Amino acid sequence: MSVRRLAEDTVQPASFAFSKENAAWAKATINKYPKGREQSAIIPLLMRAQEQDGWVTRAAIESIADMLGMAYIRALEVATFYTQFQLKPVGSRAHVQVCGTTPCMLRGAEDLIKLCKKKIAAEPFTLNESGTLSWEEVECQGACVNAPMVMIFKDAYEDLTPERLEEIIDGFDAGKGAEIQPGPQVDRIYSAPEGGLTTLQLVETPEKPKAPARASKAKDEAVSVPPSNAAKPKTATDVTNPALKTPATARKAAAKNAKIEGETVDKSKPAKKPR
Numbered sequence: 001m002s003v004r005r006l007a008e009d010t011v012q013p014a015s016f017a018f019s020k021e022n023a024a025w026a027k028a029t030i031n032k033y034p035k036g037r038e039q040s041a042i043i044p045l046l047m048r049a050q051e052q053d054g055w056v057t058r059a060a061i062e063s064i065a066d067m068l069g070m071a072y073i074r075a076l077e078v079a080t081f082y083t084q085f086q087l088k089p090v091g092s093r094a095h096v097q098v099c100g101t102t103p104c105m106l107r108g109a110e111d112l113i114k115l116c117k118k119k120i121a122a123e124p125f126t127l128n129e130s131g132t133l134s135w136e137e138v139e140c141q142g143a144c145v146n147a148p149m150v151m152i153f154k155d156a157y158e159d160l161t162p163e164r165l166e167e168i169i170d171g172f173d174a175g176k177g178a179e180i181q182p183g184p185q186v187d188r189i190y191s192a193p194e195g196g197l198t199t200l201q202l203v204e205t206p207e208k209p210k211a212p213a214r215a216s217k218a219k220d221e222a223v224s225v226p227p228s229n230a231a232k233p234k235t236a237t238d239v240t241n242p243a244l245k246t247p248a249t250a251r252k253a254a255a256k257n258a259k260i261e262g263e264t265v266d267k268s269k270p271a272k273k274p275r
């Protein structure tokens, strides 16, 4: 993680002012917040100042603090906390922020940093010869699943190899950054598996096997297997004495069986002694 300090006084401009268009936008943005909460607009205003001048100057931080009625130290705390704000002049065509946190480091971030050192400058926050490129190492950018990755301005470039990052840097240096598709640089959508889905795929439901043909209606009645969509019991009697709901032939068979069982039970009891 790099130390977040303001640029040397020698490069700091004496003053800051939003352009006419950006000043109107800033006023409208401040008005989005309730009265007394205007300071909540600090982040969008700092970002707009950076987009206007290429980096966030001391004059811009203090000017925005005045607009929002904030102490300078409060505005400085915000500007120096977030690595999205550049506190020094950076490359005019690309400032490459390489994530160096554990998941990206395990997936090859060191090789990306080596490439930046070779291709841009040996030290972070140092402009290349033509002033178009610079780089730095940052902490996790929230795209760990597609590690390793870099941020260039507001876009993330993920699933990188040194070769692919070199192509991207060359593209920005040639002024064609807008033509490079951000996001994963391999065959995947967002963070879905490479090459397509491996789980939760739609598969055709196998056809249900057909029930064997029924022999006869009489057999149906004797077996009396309720269809799966049979009406549920509605009364207590239905539940406790389902035989009442069966066809007559089945009821007769059930009664006969009960009689036989009764006799069997009786025979199993010890015979009563005659008095």
Ligand code: FES
Pocket: 099, 100, 101, 102, 103, 104, 105, 139, 140, 141, 142, 143, 144, 145, 147, 148, 149
């Ligand atoms: S560790 Fe690199 S994006 Fe999270």
